[in-house]
Amino acid sequence: MNEETRENLIDMSVNLGGLKMQNPVAVASGTFGYGREYQDFIDISRIGAVIVKGTTLEERCGNPAPRIYETPAGMLNAIGLENPGIDVFLNVYLPSLIEDRVTVIANIAGNTVDEYALLSRKIDKHPGIAGIELNISCPNVKQGGMQFGTDPDLVKQVVEAVKSETSLPVIPKLSPNVTDIVSIARAARDGGADALSMINTLMGMAVDIDRRKPVLGNIFGGLSGPAIKPVALRMIYQVYKEVDLPILGGGGILNTRDALEFIMAGASAVSIGTGNFVNPVVAEEIALGLEKYVTEQGLTGINELVGAAVL
Amino acid sequence: MPLAEKGTVISNHQTGRDLWEMEFLAPGIAAESKPGQFVNVRLGDYSDPLLRRPLSLYDVEPDAGRITLLYKIVGRGTQLLSRYGSGQLIDVMGPLGLGFDLVQNRRVILIGGGVGIAPLLFLTRELVARHNEVIVLHGTGSSDELCSQGRFSKLGVEYKVATMDGSSGYKGLLTDMMKEALEPLPTDYIYTCGPEPMMSAVAAYASQHGISGQLSLEEHMACGVGACLGCARKLKETDTAYVKICKDGPVFPLDAVQLSTGGS
Numbered sequence: 001m002n003e004e005t006r007e008n009l010i011d012m013s014v015n016l017g018g019l020k021m022q023n024p025v026a027v028a029s030g031t032f033g034y035g036r037e038y039q040d041f042i043d044i045s046r047i048g049a050v051i052v053k054g055t056t057l058e059e060r061c062g063n064p065a066p067r068i069y070e071t072p073a074g075m076l077n078a079i080g081l082e083n084p085g086i087d088v089f090l091n092v093y094l095p096s097l098i099e100d101r102v103t104v105i106a107n108i109a110g111n112t113v114d115e116y117a118l119l120s121r122k123i124d125k126h127p128g129i130a131g132i133e134l135n136i137s138c139p140n141v142k143q144g145g146m147q148f149g150t151d152p153d154l155v156k157q158v159v160e161a162v163k164s165e166t167s168l169p170v171i172p173k174l175s176p177n178v179t180d181i182v183s184i185a186r187a188a189r190d191g192g193a194d195a196l197s198m199i200n201t202l203m204g205m206a207v208d209i210d211r212r213k214p215v216l217g218n219i220f221g222g223l224s225g226p227a228i229k230p231v232a233l234r235m236i237y238q239v240y241k242e243v244d245l246p247i248l249g250g251g252g253i254l255n256t257r258d259a260l261e262f263i264m265a266g267a268s269a270v271s272i273g274t275g276n277f278v279n280p281v282v283a284e285e286i287a288l289g290l291e292k293y294v295t296e297q298g299l300t301g302i303n304e305l306v307g308a309a310v311l
Numbered sequence: 312m313p314l315a316e317k318g319t320v321i322s323n324h325q326t327g328r329d330l331w332e333m334e335f336l337a338p339g340i341a342a343e344s345k346p347g348q349f350v351n352v353r354l355g356d357y358s359d360p361l362l363r364r365p366l367s368l369y370d371v372e373p374d375a376g377r378i379t380l381l382y383k384i385v386g387r388g389t390q391l392l393s394r395y396g397s398g399q400l401i402d403v404m405g406p407l408g409l410g411f412d413l414v415q416n417r418r419v420i421l422i423g424g425g426v427g428i429a430p431l432l433f434l435t436r437e438l439v440a441r442h443n444e445v446i447v448l449h450g451t452g453s454s455d456e457l458c459s460q461g462r463f464s465k466l467g468v469e470y471k472v473a474t475m476d477g478s479s480g481y482k483g484l485l486t487d488m489m490k491e492a493l494e495p496l497p498t499d500y501i502y503t504c505g506p507e508p509m510m511s512a513v514a515a516y517a518s519q520h521g522i523s524g525q526l527s528l529e530e531h532m533a534c535g536v537g538a539c540l541g542c543a544r545k546l547k548e549t550d551t552a553y554v555k556i557c558k559d560g561p562v563f564p565l566d567a568v569q570l571s572t573g574g575s
């Protein structure tokens with residue numbers, strides 16, 4: 001078979017629990033705004049999926065400054081879910097993304113199970129969204145601020161509540177700040193999750209020795225970037241072995257090699273967060289890089305590589 | 312429209328204590344640039360240091376496609392920047408942010424503290440082109456922290472210096488020199504960039520004398536384009552909303568910002 005005919009047989013699209021992506025590369029929530037911010041640098045319609053900034057029911061103004069801090073091969077952030085609220089997102093930001101044929105994944109965060117349900121109902125009624133990612137690394141107000149994502153029962157409850165409100169693919173985004181990631185993943189599956197997104201940031205902090213104070217206004221922040229890549233890979237590997245759901249994997253991906261590691265560890269698609277700050281066209285570069293790899297290896301699609309390194 | 316470009320370094324050399332100037336060719340960015348805007352520079356292909364570094368457009372010559380940066384070595388990123396040699400490629404995003412409003416036919420004063428002089432040279436160039444009478448005041452600790460005086464005098468403007476140790480020009484605080492320099496003639500507009508306590512004194516003076524103007528702020532940045540919401544700051548303590556320094560600024564009206572006075 002010559003190169004050309006083989007290339008025509010290659011299919012880079014992925015189906016993430018019913019969510020169709022033209023290529024396996026998504027940009028991660030909170031790192032790409034509403035897509036518009038990077039429009040001058042990259043053709044956003046060529047990205048596999050744009051996961052927009054985390055959205056809550058009401059507007060939130062976010063955490064006090066400073067909100068970010070660079071750390072070795074990574075960064076801490078404590079943005080505090082600053083966002084204009086779900087209605088503004090749906091009515092103001094979404095229409096132009098739909099017009100540009102961007103595959104949009106909403107990312108929602110609630111204070112209570114009911115809020116997650118209500119957010120999903122609003123999204124479900126609104127055409128143009130391909131799927132819902134659930135940010136469950138948020139404090140549960142009703143249960144004294146404990147994170148939803150650290151308790152299997154709560155994870156199951158949230159996913160069930162959301163599933164009963166929408167027919168869209170539901171993708172809980174797992175927090176790595178847990179002792180047993182597999183039990184959380186199972187709970188999400190039992191609640192009816194269509195796919196899993198992992199991982200969110202690792203909780204961390206930094207100290208300003210001159211001021212003798214925490215650096216971040218919020219004291220703690222989420223660690224992202226290459227520093228967390230080994231942790232993300234390990235967790236994805238564990239979950240891939242034990243839970244039969246497609247995984248959207250990310251954490252520190254900067255290039256095609258990184259993305260391939262995630263796919264071989266069990267991710268069906270990848271998400272790029274901090275990498276966008278470093279290189280605004282990284283999502284497109286990786287999508288092309290993966291296609292090149294698939295071609296060179298004589299494969300028909302990326303699916304053949306998913307979990308290839310799992311023993 | 313901002314863009315990402317691989318600039319070609321023309322020169323990169325030390326001009327003072329920890330103070331460097333880098334010239335590079337980036338015609339796309341140069342053509343779009345306005346005074347007060349900045350670029351976000353990636354330091355090689357490293358994953359550590361990871362984030363880009365925001366740096367002001369010190370000078371821009373659009374016809375030549377040339378951009379000059381003035382930077383002070385304060386950490387690993389700026390240290391790495393100083394290692395770039397001529398002919399090397401440098402990964403730059405820009406121009407970013409909103410620049411200064413450019414007045415016309417006025418008497419304007421530009422006040423730079425330390426490396427805060429950086430955005431004021433390109434500004435001078437554009438203000439001179441708009442028939443303003445421009446006076447530049449620059450304050451530093453010592454004479455070896457001053458930038459190249461020739462760059463300002465070439466533009467035909469008055470460039471006055473204050474150093475804390477008196478090694479060059481006025482001995483003492485830039486803001487004290489400012490009062491002396493501003494008193495004799497009415498000033499129409501003030502532009503300033505530098506440490507916040509200095510800008511705070513400038514803003515207080517401006518408000519006392521009913522002079523309007525603009526200042527440039529700094530905040531740690533990740534994306535530089537308004538996507539990460541990391542560079543947030545409340546302009547006034549009583550504000551509920553945060554502005555994004557990279558997108559809503561870095562330039563703001565003098566009277567819009569409650570500045571740190573340095574006292575703790």
Ligand SMILES: Cc1cc2nc3c(=O)[nH]c(=O)nc-3n(C[C@H](O)[C@H](O)[C@H](O)COP(=O)(O)OP(=O)(O)OC[C@H]3O[C@@H](n4cnc5c(N)ncnc54)[C@H](O)[C@@H]3O)c2cc1C
Nearest residue numbers: 070364365366367381382383386387388389429529530531
């Ligand atoms: C809009 C804008 C324009 C600037 N223009 C200039 C200029 O023309 N010349 C110049 O010398 N400096 C300028 N700065 C400051 C410059 O960005 C920092 O000195 C530089 O990022 C320090 O990097 P580093 O790795 O050497 O230091 P480190 O302290 O090791 O940096 C660690 C982290 O903190 C960030 N950081 C440290 N200091 C600052 C600061 N003052 N402002 C923002 N982020 C900071 C770095 O970007 C990095 O993410 C500007 C800052 C902003 C926001």
Ligand SMILES: Cc1cc2nc3c(=O)[nH]c(=O)nc-3n(C[C@H](O)[C@H](O)[C@H](O)COP(=O)(O)O)c2cc1C
Nearest residue numbers: 028029030054077135200224225251252273274539
């Ligand atoms: C500045 C910033 C803001 C973020 N905001 C959100 C958010 O609103 N919702 C969310 O689920 N994850 C958020 N994240 C987490 C990222 O989506 C991503 O999961 C994480 O950063 C790990 O991937 P990375 O190492 O590629 O950045 C944010 C991350 C960063 C750096």
Ligand code: FES
Nearest residue numbers: 535537540542557
């Ligand atoms: S640096 Fe990302 S919003 Fe300003």
